[in-house]
Amino acid sequence: MPSGDTPAVGAGASRQELMVIEAARRLRDGEVVFVGTGLPLLATTLAQRTHAPHIVMVIESGVIAPQVRPTPISVSDPKAMYRAVRLGTLREVLGGLLQRGLIDVGFLGGAQIDRYANINSTQIARPHGIRRLPGSGGANDMASHCRRLLIITHHERRRFPERCDYITSPGFLDGPGGRQRAGLNPDFSVAVVTDLAVMENDPETCALRVTALMPGVRVEEVLAETGFRPEVAPDLRAVAPPASDDLRVLRDELDPGRLYLKAEEAASSRRA
């Protein structure tokens, strides 16, 4: 059940549930997806059990094409390895698939993201010293080598600064041409799905702009919760309400214990 302090949206789904469902929709059947821990694992499993049964999940710890059992809490959780075709090494996955160019989509969880989709998961500057975060893990590798990066995170002002304090994972760096100048593949796009909206890079300016809103969310609300001032796409659309099947699978099959969704709701309810 959606928690009280986050308004229910289409078909009684909470914003957090719809965020996961919207992210899942962006994965196409047959794609090879490099899946990070947390909500990406949940959303990719949802896609696999609904519209994209032939999606190939690849998980950093050496897991290839598992049929994930609910509800893994780690990339090293055996539930994330269930019936994989290969359980191998980090080198095979990060080197032989990701750096080699065989991954279609990289799918990352919450982090600090700036206007040019650069990601910080290393350290946040604070008045008295820094706040240390976990670091890159495989995120820098994903952002360096994937042609398409999908990010799911809840929408808070502090998570969307004008410029990251520290660039752990490269988005478009300083804007148009930035990736070429750094020697990175310029064939690159980013979509950020949050509990308020969807933001995608403008093909020209490379800056993130608002391209869709969650049902019942006004654009002002998104701008208020975004540290930089994003453009708003002329063809701004509304995120479609969930198909009942999506919601059933998500609630009953994938996260019956609400391991993920409750935490996300708690997080975003701080806003309310």
Added chain:
Amino acid sequence: MPSGDTPAVGAGASRQELMVIEAARRLRDGEVVFVGTGLPLLATTLAQRTHAPHIVMVIESGVIAPQVRPTPISVSDPKAMYRAVRLGTLREVLGGLLQRGLIDVGFLGGAQIDRYANINSTQIARPHGIRRLPGSGGANDMASHCRRLLIITHHERRRFPERCDYITSPGFLDGPGGRQRAGLNPDFSVAVVTDLAVMENDPETCALRVTALMPGVRVEEVLAETGFRPEVAPDLRAVAPPASDDLRVLRDELDPGRLYLKAEEAASSRRA
């Protein structure tokens, strides 16, 4: 049985048999030996079944610590893989063990060897063009990374030129300091065991010199069959006759079909 045209030496062993036995003697129990195909495989198996039961054989095709069954004719022969503790990859063996520095002895078969123990297995210059040989295989890697190189070959003038036409595998290159100048490990020694003699590098000059003679072989005979003029060690010794056990194991267990020894005898009998 030794063939008629090669004089029997101590205990009725042919020179070819004693060559294999003498080479085997130079392997110490517990050493990790990178074994090439042919006579090295035969001699190392002899050592393993006699004085060096704890020798660790490593074979290029990915074979670690086998208990070789008679009589393999190739590094990819399953007889060379019998009861290995690991059947893996060429990279594991040539990279992870040899280049990594975990091999004690490299053991190579016949080739063209010059004064400074450089080896040519690539091409021989001839009046009208070249004679192409098989190439390096793992030999260049062995000579580049082993601290101790053991070579077994039969003794013919054409096999011991002053200078190799082509250096496939580095010995001491142009002499003292040659390996350092090339960026190779200078901690290196070479022993060449033939059907006539044993030649080892002089620690000072780096040149191969005669250090032992097969029973019944005169030093003039060795010099006549050596393309360059080797020094003769002051403490020139005679290769000891085989222990009866060595001969029994070699003849009855390891090469009952005389796959190797007959060929070697035929080769060196051309001299007679």
Added chain:
Amino acid sequence: MYADKVMSAAEAVARFVRPGAVLGMGGQNIGRVPMALTHEIIRQRIGGLTVVGCNLSIGMDQLVGAGLVRRCESGSGNLERFGTTFCWRRGIEDGTLEVEDYSHLAMVSRFLAGEMGVPFMPVRSLLGSDLLPPPDGGRPGKAVVTENPWSPAEPVVLVPALQPDVSIVHVQRADPLGNIIIEGFATHEPEMIRASRHVIVSCETLITTDEVRAHPERTTVPFLYVDAVVVQPCGAYPTSTYGFYDYDADEVSAYQEAARAGGPAVEAYLAANVWAHGTFDGYLMRAAGPPHLEALAEAMREIT
């Protein structure tokens, strides 16, 4: 080489882990972290360590909490849903712990270079990010940018080889010679083990060398790299060992609570769970006990 390398954790750690060593850490997050060997290092209070790995989690954090770590080199420090590695974070924030950050691919590439006996490995990650030291050289030894000689103007990052003085790993099966079999995911361990000067392996099950020779392609790493074999069932507890037992969320959380609080709470946790016991089995009995361990084994059987 063909020696019987079976010994106690106490003997293995005393013989092969020196103060100030570069310590390679096996496992990832809540999977196959070598906790028995980590506890033994804490028990013997071997300090001044540089801990290296790809993801560093509860094992590293307990070593830091025990005051034994000077520096870490890794791609990440965290326990995912259980939160960050709090002692590590606190040490970095208050300046008592040095860190060198890489991506996971960059770290496994460093181990690969160490495994292959070459001084560096090329990677195409790190470019454009703050993980790359500034072009003027930055912190020496971390990474340098060069050009692809076959396509000048194409930058390539070189990361330096990493050969730990000693690595500790927990695996499913090993024989007395030190042939090891890792089942399920292997993370960065095959490269790290082969790159290390010494390796201590703890295993769930000791098998015979005949069993190893019966399926030689299943041997993950041959005995030539291994110095000590410690037989320790549940040696990764409270993290999981694929095919044997699941992680223990309650015990991980119990440590995390102490780690978050820090200072005396960590000291108390380590006193009660490490220093109070002569061996890892003492900890297993205190924190879990046979029925609970059996439940974790049953949980694993359900999902594998």
Added chain:
Amino acid sequence: MYADKVMSAAEAVARFVRPGAVLGMGGQNIGRVPMALTHEIIRQRIGGLTVVGCNLSIGMDQLVGAGLVRRCESGSGNLERFGTTFCWRRGIEDGTLEVEDYSHLAMVSRFLAGEMGVPFMPVRSLLGSDLLPPPDGGRPGKAVVTENPWSPAEPVVLVPALQPDVSIVHVQRADPLGNIIIEGFATHEPEMIRASRHVIVSCETLITTDEVRAHPERTTVPFLYVDAVVVQPCGAYPTSTYGFYDYDADEVSAYQEAARAGGPAVEAYLAANVWAHGTFDGYLMRAAGPPHLEALAEAMREIT
């Protein structure tokens, strides 16, 4: 990706082997050489090939004998006790075949670079030898000497990545998706397969994907790299397949006799053993036949 990739050798070769392709060759000497796929390339007379591998043996030599090879890049060409690869040697000596020589480690390092998606790999072999092009650059693309940035004056050789257009390998087991299991020695194949743009696998036995999922750590290479699965028992004949059958010394010698003689003798051998047959099974029946193949299988059972 999840397609059923099972097809005939004829279809697989027609679809994935283009004239002028860089062809990665599996196997070594007399072990697991992909003869069925090699014969199919000869049957379809696909020419202008660059054949690459570590050791190249009877498969490569038959392609050269059929006039389909322009160039070879390898660490060696030979059949050990069965002699050299005569068509290859003749082609090099009369200048009709280009060769680029490396050591076996240098070749597998080139495949490793291709597998890892980096432009080169460092090696410490080749130094001081004539395998290294002269310092003025020599033949472009072969190898360059650089310095270890962390220890200047320490030379390191860089060899260029090698990503074959298509590789052919013969393995023991594969499933319809293309997950492959190599038993026994694996030579350079894991790196070469992962480095290749396309991969055709022939297998002794087709297994189900459920069987693969039951032991996921035994999968040598996952299906993501494989384009075609050809079910061909005895597909490496007359070379051996570990665990299935030994090599056939008589048939290898029969080819070697023709190869040594050259010209018409090679033509006659290929006519009788390849072009005379619509499929590899035709060759198997002519050259061996069921009783002899069973004897080779028995010989393998005796030594494994």
